[in-house]
Amino acid sequence: MAYSHSLLQLTTWLRLLGVPPIKYIRSIQTSTPMATRRERRSKLKRKRKLYLKEKEVPIAPEPRKGFLKFYHDRYRLLLFIPFxxxxxxxxQIGVQYATTGDFLNKGVSLKGGLTLTVPIDAPVDVHATERFLQNRFPSNDLRLRAISEFGRQVALIIEASSDVESDDAIRALEQGVIxxxxxxxxxxxxxxxxIGPSLGASFFSQTLKAVFIAFLLMGLVVFLYFGENFKAKMAATVLTLIASFSIFGAHTFAAFLALGVLAVILALLYVFFSPPSAAVILAAMxxxxxxLAIVNLLGIRIGTAGIAAFLMLIGYSVDxxxxxxxxxLKRTGGGVFSRIVSAMKTGVTMSVTSISAALVGFLVSQSETIRQIMLIVLIGLIVDLIFTWLQNAGIIRLWAERRHLE
Known part of the structure; x- marks a missing residue:
């Protein structure tokens, strides 16, 4: 009622002064509440910014003692260890290739030859029997191992490589070994x-190409997530797809040279447009x-199951x-080093869990295929601890310091 009475008085005075009241009153009724709402919105925004600033985690102080102190102060020095x-x-891989012609120890499934499985009732001296057979067949790279159940030998597995495609030669080798x-x-x-030599070589070629394609696609996904330049992302996508489809048709030196050029261009894109992506890919590689070098030093002969283990290892190492x-990079507050330590606690827990599972699988399983997969994954997970928390973390800290993200 008071508001209506005041409005009536204002209208009367405006008429006496000769001012048309309707337009003026409408402007009062419409513009004033709008300005009030704008002021309220700006106040709410300021309050929200102050609230978020108060809630932001303060930068953690530098550690003063122990491993974290050394890890914080000497991370540049620790970078030399993984490199x-x-x-x-x-x-090691170069020496392996120079001496044997292969960069890994191929099993029968990748090299060609025969695998004999012989059930036994009495225990056998595996090493003495293996030396005996190797002296009889020095040119066939013969290996012997035993299969045990609950500590008792139940079978022998003999692997003998052969470079001959002839069925008669394979049959003669089989009868001679038996x-x-x-x-x-x-x-x-x-x-x-x-398994014939040509079939083994085909298996090796196809599985190796699968590993390269998996690595290319992994690198592309990482770059698309962490990269910031849209044009660089599109260029990387096109080059990756071209390289992936071209791998299966590459049979000549010129084709492999072209693929190498594409790989170099992709690496340069990752390094210049997203150094964190390049650090992730470098750590996985x-x-x-x-x-692979450790597996070579242990003398493990890798078969198709071993190649599958390396495919699994790409995913494990990238995690x-x-x-x-x-x-x-995606979180704020607490400082770069504090976020690295927080990630380390979670990541090391994940790795230790996976290492425990792989170790149990290696010790319990009686299948040689599963044991080889578990052993390669186990070695890779232990190595990944070094390259993730010394190499990748160190590179990210260097990049963050240059970008003043501390």
């Missing part, structure tokens, strides 16, 4: 699996290379690297 390990691994084995071991039945990068 030195990587150089030694590359040297006859020689009967001189040392008593058995009745056996089973044989034969280093994990694969060092694991912790992406966790670290997301925690450091």
């Amino acid at each position: 030195l390990i990587l150089l030694l691994a590359l040297a 006859a020689a084995l009967r001189e040392r071991v008593a058995f009745d039945d056996y089973s044989v699996e034969v 280093s994990d694969i290379i060092v694991t 912790t690297d992406i966790l670290l990068s997301v925690r450091v």
